[in-house]
Amino acid sequence: MSTPAFTARVPATSANLGPGFDALGLALTLYDEVTAATTGNGVTVEVIGEGAGEVPADERHLVVRTMRAAWDRMGAAQPENLTLRCHNRIPHGRGLGSSSAAICAGILLARALAGAEPEDTRHRADAKLSAPSAKPFSDQDVYALADELEGHPDNVAPCLAGGFTIAWRGPGAGPGLARLEPSPEIRPVALVPGTRLLTETARGLLPAAVPHADAAANAGRAALLVAALTQRPDLLLPATEDRLHQDYREPGMPDTLDLVRRLRARGVPAVVSGAGPTVLAFSSGETLDSIASEVGNAWHIQPLNVDRDGAHVLFA
Ligand SMILES: Nc1ncnc2c1ncn2[C@@H]1O[C@H](COP(=O)(O)OP(=O)(O)O)[C@@H](O)[C@H]1O
Numbered sequence: 001m002s003t004p005a006f007t008a009r010v011p012a013t014s015a016n017l018g019p020g021f022d023a024l025g026l027a028l029t030l031y032d033e034v035t036a037a038t039t040g041n042g043v044t045v046e047v048i049g050e051g052a053g054e055v056p057a058d059e060r061h062l063v064v065r066t067m068r069a070a071w072d073r074m075g076a077a078q079p080e081n082l083t084l085r086c087h088n089r090i091p092h093g094r095g096l097g098s099s100s101a102a103i104c105a106g107i108l109l110a111r112a113l114a115g116a117e118p119e120d121t122r123h124r125a126d127a128k129l130s131a132p133s134a135k136p137f138s139d140q141d142v143y144a145l146a147d148e149l150e151g152h153p154d155n156v157a158p159c160l161a162g163g164f165t166i167a168w169r170g171p172g173a174g175p176g177l178a179r180l181e182p183s184p185e186i187r188p189v190a191l192v193p194g195t196r197l198l199t200e201t202a203r204g205l206l207p208a209a210v211p212h213a214d215a216a217a218n219a220g221r222a223a224l225l226v227a228a229l230t231q232r233p234d235l236l237l238p239a240t241e242d243r244l245h246q247d248y249r250e251p252g253m254p255d256t257l258d259l260v261r262r263l264r265a266r267g268v269p270a271v272v273s274g275a276g277p278t279v280l281a282f283s284s285g286e287t288l289d290s291i292a293s294e295v296g297n298a299w300h301i302q303p304l305n306v307d308r309d310g311a312h313v314l315f316a
């Protein structure tokens, strides 16, 4: 009987999108691919691309820690041997959801290796696979664990579901998500600086309370953003105004806030991507040139599309 290997393909995500702090997120066409098998001698991790030579190559690796947590949660046995190969394209600590992608990959791979996928998505056509070692772990179980490990749901929701998502937590059973189809006119451009800012650090810059007027303004703009992203891209500039997190985070990424303001002054809808320091701009044919001339050489300009499929797992 051969030991199966699986590959998870997980998209980058941009969370918040301006006024939707910890709620709104967009999946992007930039992917990490992680292949896992319960073979080898102990735990080995090979990393190609982003994070190579930086992230630990043992039990401390985020994907390995996530797989262990997932196997515990599904009641599956912990394998002694685990071989991971990570081909990473999502830059780390830039606000493009690298940690969420790693967490979603880890949970989906753990589920596939344990044979714990729900009946309809199970990779069990291959008769050589051993019997499932755990009870079915639903897509909602995957989302709930990913939210718990990441600490906020707005990146893991679009990473798993693709497209544009609105995520929320409680009260009641687990986190929720609504997936919407973004308008075909939505053209995200990531402006990625060389510097990093860990999400944890950027969250530490936020105040415990905000003025009621700012909260009210954000609620209105977040509602407008749902309309702008799905039906009215012409409203993206007013719809991406934020008063709840971007300015508070300026001390951690002054160049990012400066670029967001300069682009917006030129009429380009631009926001801090996630917790930064990447800037996410929405371009139209005419604005891509303005973006390029405003940005200069210190930023990597990466035109992307919306990923509409979300994370998935295949036989390797
Ligand atoms: N693919 C990965 N493999 C291993 N560790 C990762 C991976 N992606 C992210 N991480 C860990 O998460 C950290 C970045 O997470 P975070 O601060 O949330 O930024 P991001 O906005 O990129 O998600 C990295 O410094 C690294 O420790």
Ligand SMILES: N[C@@H](CCOP(=O)(O)O)C(=O)O
Residues within 6 Å of the ligand: 013, 015, 016, 021, 022, 023, 094, 095, 096, 097, 098, 099, 152, 154, 155, 199, 202, 203, 245, 273, 274, 275, 276
């Ligand atoms: N809502 C979170 C989003 C963090 O996204 P990331 O890609 O920077 O991890 C926040 O703003 O803290």
